[in-house]
Amino acid sequence: MRITMIGSGYVGLVSGACFADFGHDVCCVDKMQAKIDALHAGRMPIYEPGLDSLVAANVAAGRLTFTTDLAQGVAGADVVFIAVGTPSRRGDGHADLSYVFAAAREIAEAATGPLVVVTKSTVPVGTGDEVERIMREARPDLTIAVVSNPEFLREGAAIGDFKRPDRIVIGSENSNDGARARAVMRDVYRPLYLNESPILFTGRRTSELTKYAANAFLATKITFINEIADLCEAVGADVKDVSRGIGLDNRIGRKFLHAGPGYGGSCFPKDTLALLKTAEDFDSPIQIVDAVVKVNEARKRKMGRKVLGALGDAPRGKTVALLGLTFKPNTDDMRDAPSLAVAQSLADAGVTVRAHDPEGMEAARGLLPDAVFTGDAYEAATGADAVAIVTEWDAFRALDLQRLKQVMAAPVLVDLRNVYDRAAVEAAGFTYHAVGR
Ligand code: UDX
Numbered sequence: 001m002r003i004t005m006i007g008s009g010y011v012g013l014v015s016g017a018c019f020a021d022f023g024h025d026v027c028c029v030d031k032m033q034a035k036i037d038a039l040h041a042g043r044m045p046i047y048e049p050g051l052d053s054l055v056a057a058n059v060a061a062g063r064l065t066f067t068t069d070l071a072q073g074v075a076g077a078d079v080v081f082i083a084v085g086t087p088s089r090r091g092d093g094h095a096d097l098s099y100v101f102a103a104a105r106e107i108a109e110a111a112t113g114p115l116v117v118v119t120k121s122t123v124p125v126g127t128g129d130e131v132e133r134i135m136r137e138a139r140p141d142l143t144i145a146v147v148s149n150p151e152f153l154r155e156g157a158a159i160g161d162f163k164r165p166d167r168i169v170i171g172s173e174n175s176n177d178g179a180r181a182r183a184v185m186r187d188v189y190r191p192l193y194l195n196e197s198p199i200l201f202t203g204r205r206t207s208e209l210t211k212y213a214a215n216a217f218l219a220t221k222i223t224f225i226n227e228i229a230d231l232c233e234a235v236g237a238d239v240k241d242v243s244r245g246i247g248l249d250n251r252i253g254r255k256f257l258h259a260g261p262g263y264g265g266s267c268f269p270k271d272t273l274a275l276l277k278t279a280e281d282f283d284s285p286i287q288i289v290d291a292v293v294k295v296n297e298a299r300k301r302k303m304g305r306k307v308l309g310a311l312g313d314a315p316r317g318k319t320v321a322l323l324g325l326t327f328k329p330n331t332d333d334m335r336d337a338p339s340l341a342v343a344q345s346l347a348d349a350g351v352t353v354r355a356h357d358p359e360g361m362e363a364a365r366g367l368l369p370d371a372v373f374t375g376d377a378y379e380a381a382t383g384a385d386a387v388a389i390v391t392e393w394d395a396f397r398a399l400d401l402q403r404l405k406q407v408m409a410a411p412v413l414v415d416l417r418n419v420y421d422r423a424a425v426e427a428a429g430f431t432y433h434a435v436g437r
Pocket residue numbers: 151152153154155156215218222255256257258259260261262263264265266267268327328
């Protein structure tokens with residue numbers, strides 16, 4: 001199977017490398033010359049565990065190539081995936097589909113034969129209809145089918161998620177072209193299908209909505225446990241035990257029930273907003289997701305106040321060390337990271353922020369111009385009146401508490417990810433603040 005990926009960002013590159021690893025012949029296209037040059041030189045444009053070796057092996061095997069020339073990439077392809085960005089449009093929160101539509105037009109113009117076009121980008125309901133319309137208008141002579149196949153990859157675990165998915169969702173039209181597309185997609189995913197990953201064939205709009213519903217549900221689950229955490233603090237209960245106690249019920253499930261500083265990243269914040277816009281457009285509001293978005297936004301600032309509270313009555317002039325800046329571990333992604341709101345509320349209160357993150361500091365520098373960036377956790381903690389763990393990187397899970405205490409001005413630990421045991425931290429002489437415990 002000859003597969004072309006339009007867009008070699010996070011989703012396009014991971015998916016392209018994994019498809020090549022399945023034995024398909026894959027060409028990844030991107031407009032950014034610098035990105036393609038880097039890939040040719042064996043450098044990854046993003047940080048994702050295992051991606052560099054996967055790319056290298058498949059390039060060496062001749063199954064994975066890169067180009068900035070879309071027409072060259074599309075010529076002779078059986079399947080073309082659209083994996084370009086769909087950022088939130090400034091001002092109104094709608095997903096910006098201009099890159100998707102531009103790609104559709106260019107693919108149609110470059111096509112040399114019958115084509116299955118797959119939207120992998122997260123796109124609002126109805127986008128497949130518009131992609132199909134654009135392509136048919138550009139090339140009435142072409143046999144095409146437009147399919148929706150959302151990705152469910154987590155940053156930091158993307159390769160594993162791709163190769164062992166809980167499910168594959170494929171949305172197509174109920175037509176002859178649709179039936180042909182389903183057969184082609186079955187071939188594309190055959191290695192997974194043979195591994196018994198469920199493959200779900202649905203209508204195209206259903207598939208598009210499934211992606212948003214999945215992310216909105218997960219965001220709701222996190223936000224639910226975060227509010228329960230606050231209640232735990234108020235009544236003297238322990239949210240970790242509540243989470244375990246409800247999560248062991250199979251109907252609820254244990255995953256995505258960890259209380260923390262609120263969800264961030266490139267998907268949940270953007271996709272919940274886009275879902276609300278769709279709901280509004282179709283006059284079918286989803287109040288529960290509306291509440292989730294508001295509660296999560298407020299929570300990030302609330303976490304800043306929590307850290308300030310740990311500094312006592314007069315925080316002005318004090319120093320806080322933030323450990324972990326990215327929205328979660330094993331990524332360099334700073335998008336909508338709770339650390340940004342925490343750092344902002346500290347700065348607003350006249351507190352100096354020192355910070356360390358294993359992978360995110362380059363991206364963080366531009367976003368936190370007043371912070372002092374340091375080489376490791378202990379350097380960040382030097383002279384600090386409190387240390388706050390904002391992201392649960394492994395490097396922060398087993399800190400040498402005695403060493404930490406020695407370099408700090410005051411031994412205060414604010415654990416926004418609940419990775420420490422209160423008794424152990426207090427025994428080391430610290431004042432300990434957790435979330436919901
Ligand atoms: C998510 C979805 O999981 C994935 O299926 C989708 O395709 C893209 O969006 P990602 O954004 O990479 O993936 O990260 P994820 O691991 O899902 O975490 C999202 C946010 O939720 C992070 O900020 C994380 O810290 C937070 N989170 C997650 C919690 O606060 N508690 C939890 O229990 C789980």
